[in-house]
Amino acid sequence: MLKAGRSQEEIRQRNLGTLLRHVHLGGPVSRTALAGRMGLNRSTIMALTAELTSAGLVREELPKDTGRAGRPSLVVRPQSDRVYVLAFDVAVDRLVAARVGLGGKVLDRREAVRRRAGADLDDVVGVLAGFAHEMHREADSNSVCVGIGASYCGMIRPGDGMVRFGPDMGWVDQAFGTELGLRLELGLPVSVGNEAHLGALAEHQRGVGIGVQNLIYLHGDVGVGGGIIVGGKLLDGDGGYGCELGHMVVNPYNGRPCGCGSRGCLEAEVGERALLDAAGRSPELVGREAVRAVVDAAERGDIVAREALHRIGDWLGIGVANLINLFNPGLVVFGGMLRDVYRGSAAQVRSRITANVLVISREKVRLRTSALGDDTTLMGAAELAFSELMADPLNVLTRATS
Amino acid sequence: MLKAGRSQEEIRQRNLGTLLRHVHLGGPVSRTALAGRMGLNRSTIMALTAELTSAGLVREELPKDTGRAGRPSLVVRPQSDRVYVLAFDVAVDRLVAARVGLGGKVLDRREAVRRRAGADLDDVVGVLAGFAHEMHREADSNSVCVGIGASYCGMIRPGDGMVRFGPDMGWVDQAFGTELGLRLELGLPVSVGNEAHLGALAEHQRGVGIGVQNLIYLHGDVGVGGGIIVGGKLLDGDGGYGCELGHMVVNPYNGRPCGCGSRGCLEAEVGERALLDAAGRSPELVGREAVRAVVDAAERGDIVAREALHRIGDWLGIGVANLINLFNPGLVVFGGMLRDVYRGSAAQVRSRITANVLVISREKVRLRTSALGDDTTLMGAAELAFSELMADPLNVLTRATS
Numbered sequence: 022m023l024k025a026g027r028s029q030e031e032i033r034q035r036n037l038g039t040l041l042r043h044v045h046l047g048g049p050v051s052r053t054a055l056a057g058r059m060g061l062n063r064s065t066i067m068a069l070t071a072e073l074t075s076a077g078l079v080r081e082e083l084p085k086d087t088g089r090a091g092r093p094s095l096v097v098r099p100q101s102d103r104v105y106v107l108a109f110d111v112a113v114d115r116l117v118a119a120r121v122g123l124g125g126k127v128l129d130r131r132e133a134v135r136r137r138a139g140a141d142l143d144d145v146v147g148v149l150a151g152f153a154h155e156m157h158r159e160a161d162s163n164s165v166c167v168g169i170g171a172s173y174c175g176m177i178r179p180g181d182g183m184v185r186f187g188p189d190m191g192w193v194d195q196a197f198g199t200e201l202g203l204r205l206e207l208g209l210p211v212s213v214g215n216e217a218h219l220g221a222l223a224e225h226q227r228g229v230g231i232g233v234q235n236l237i238y239l240h241g242d243v244g245v246g247g248g249i250i251v252g253g254k255l256l257d258g259d260g261g262y263g264c265e266l267g268h269m270v271v272n273p274y275n276g277r278p279c280g281c282g283s284r285g286c287l288e289a290e291v292g293e294r295a296l297l298d299a300a301g302r303s304p305e306l307v308g309r310e311a312v313r314a315v316v317d318a319a320e321r322g323d324i325v326a327r328e329a330l331h332r333i334g335d336w337l338g339i340g341v342a343n344l345i346n347l348f349n350p351g352l353v354v355f356g357g358m359l360r361d362v363y364r365g366s367a368a369q370v371r372s373r374i375t376a377n378v379l380v381i382s383r384e385k386v387r388l389r390t391s392a393l394g395d396d397t398t399l400m401g402a403a404e405l406a407f408s409e410l411m412a413d414p415l416n417v418l419t420r421a422t423s
Numbered sequence: 424m425l426k427a428g429r430s431q432e433e434i435r436q437r438n439l440g441t442l443l444r445h446v447h448l449g450g451p452v453s454r455t456a457l458a459g460r461m462g463l464n465r466s467t468i469m470a471l472t473a474e475l476t477s478a479g480l481v482r483e484e485l486p487k488d489t490g491r492a493g494r495p496s497l498v499v500r501p502q503s504d505r506v507y508v509l510a511f512d513v514a515v516d517r518l519v520a521a522r523v524g525l526g527g528k529v530l531d532r533r534e535a536v537r538r539r540a541g542a543d544l545d546d547v548v549g550v551l552a553g554f555a556h557e558m559h560r561e562a563d564s565n566s567v568c569v570g571i572g573a574s575y576c577g578m579i580r581p582g583d584g585m586v587r588f589g590p591d592m593g594w595v596d597q598a599f600g601t602e603l604g605l606r607l608e609l610g611l612p613v614s615v616g617n618e619a620h621l622g623a624l625a626e627h628q629r630g631v632g633i634g635v636q637n638l639i640y641l642h643g644d645v646g647v648g649g650g651i652i653v654g655g656k657l658l659d660g661d662g663g664y665g666c667e668l669g670h671m672v673v674n675p676y677n678g679r680p681c682g683c684g685s686r687g688c689l690e691a692e693v694g695e696r697a698l699l700d701a702a703g704r705s706p707e708l709v710g711r712e713a714v715r716a717v718v719d720a721a722e723r724g725d726i727v728a729r730e731a732l733h734r735i736g737d738w739l740g741i742g743v744a745n746l747i748n749l750f751n752p753g754l755v756v757f758g759g760m761l762r763d764v765y766r767g768s769a770a771q772v773r774s775r776i777t778a779n780v781l782v783i784s785r786e787k788v789r790l791r792t793s794a795l796g797d798d799t800t801l802m803g804a805a806e807l808a809f810s811e812l813m814a815d816p817l818n819v820l821t822r823a824t825s
Binding site: 268 | 676
């Protein structure tokens, strides 16, 4: 419902955010280009840029020699070294913390391999906070942290970052976001998101899915998660728990048991364990290196590895076909360990899509692996942390520096 | 992107549309209540109502005795008898045409049973146009047709109403919308939508799903279609062909063949033929009456009918469980012949949801049958026809009367 016209102040705030987002996501850009992209005249762009410059969010520079005559348009750049967020990634097999500057530049980074399952909240939060304190000490004293975001491999309650269900770590109703915020002692809240949701956002904003309005991101960790962009926005559902494509049942009567208690879920049929079992690997072997070894072996001609990948690829294809019928997306992205699985089974996946998807729904769909590699979920956490700044740049910056 | 503030004229136009939509969908309402719902002051509401009244879209009346002292607030009513749309419904087994007045009142209606398959475009358009001309002749000469909408049991290209794929009628790339528009000779375009998409919209706007932001509508005709509301909007996907939940494969290796060429699709496992076969009915028997007869028999204790429904219900439950995991909806609605199927198999559907859906995703989901009964898709077509009027009431009315 439209209550009344927006005030000039609201318009200015929104335009500042939009301009900053262009610079943050698109990188250095001329005022002229900004004017074109935002549909505003050059004097408005100049005024907005001046405000962001004096706040220290962007700076303006003459471009390198353009080779063209005439006065060049100034280039607006993000102040990546001055304005940053803290981003965390809690995956099944590793903990990552990073300082990410405006513009998406990773300024500093720490990573720990972790044992699977059984790690309690205190331990995880302790490691992440330790990393953050180290990075904070080493950061330039003029720099400012404007937000904190974390990616977690489980179902997250929106608002307070409560882990409702983290099967791979055995967590149920753990106050992860709140605890991490307290331990960081930065006076900033921690925004937490599901890893695959954040992976989808990251690929949509600065990865392989830029400009794609309907996108399906499948993330392989130990299990399989999903992030689905519908009409340019993440599908969240009533409680924020949507996109659980890993628990779509594809093999109801002969399926492998799944960690969720059901049977024949996509995750059970194409997850790490399914592939390693199909390839006859020892139950002791786990992790993305083990997955990669199977794919590499298949590429070298190993028959057992190849057949395992074909089998997994068939199930993966059934799942992807179902998703294409449901969402009519422009792009399907394979991330995490599914990058390797897809590399080794693309023919099976494509063949299932041809067999199972309505012709009209698959006419234009593209299949790709994630562009951000192992950092997809971490970069998603960074974008989550930046989102408040993009909504209201000057006030959020003022609050962060006060 | 927000280019600049909206003009006063745009705001007025939007507010007129919003007010008209309240009256159209919510029925007679006092100015005071409108002021509350729209967040506008009473003098603005009065001015907007006056404009809509003088255009003949609404009228204001004193309410019936409210039993309260003081001057009662005037009640705003839609001019249902004066302003109408033409709505058409092309289902596998019937053709329906109706004049539907503002406010959703069916003013007139014609229906023909049709033979299955093989009907060509000319025949279908001829019957519908014949109905429309009859109804037009009988309409009050002061009344005005403001839009035309049609529901079709197949995949529809947005924009021009081309039937890209209508498997149950054997149509491929038939210019249904254009042809119907030409034959009607009303100088108005025909908006066409997929029957299940429109069913979802109808249930969302004036059925069991009012106010629900995330809703899944499953429509049983001969096959099974879907309309999915995500964040208050219909999921359309890149080409407008999303929501094809009937072609989600649930039984990949032992499945029944599907009309789409695949096997084990939800439609193949729970569609009309699957139920009638499971119940041992003759291949000659088709249609919603035959389906209803199986459900009725099961309720009377017929073992074969009951087991058939349990089997179908199990597959339906698997499909619905997958959809709940994916969409985390507040509501799942069964429409068309699936109303009867669900009535006869609710226990199986619920049991599958308990087994297959993550606890957190099913905490708050409700399951219901459609509130608009056999008219769900027809009313969806009417809402499609009204949508331009709601976007810009005065200009659309002026165009329609000129």
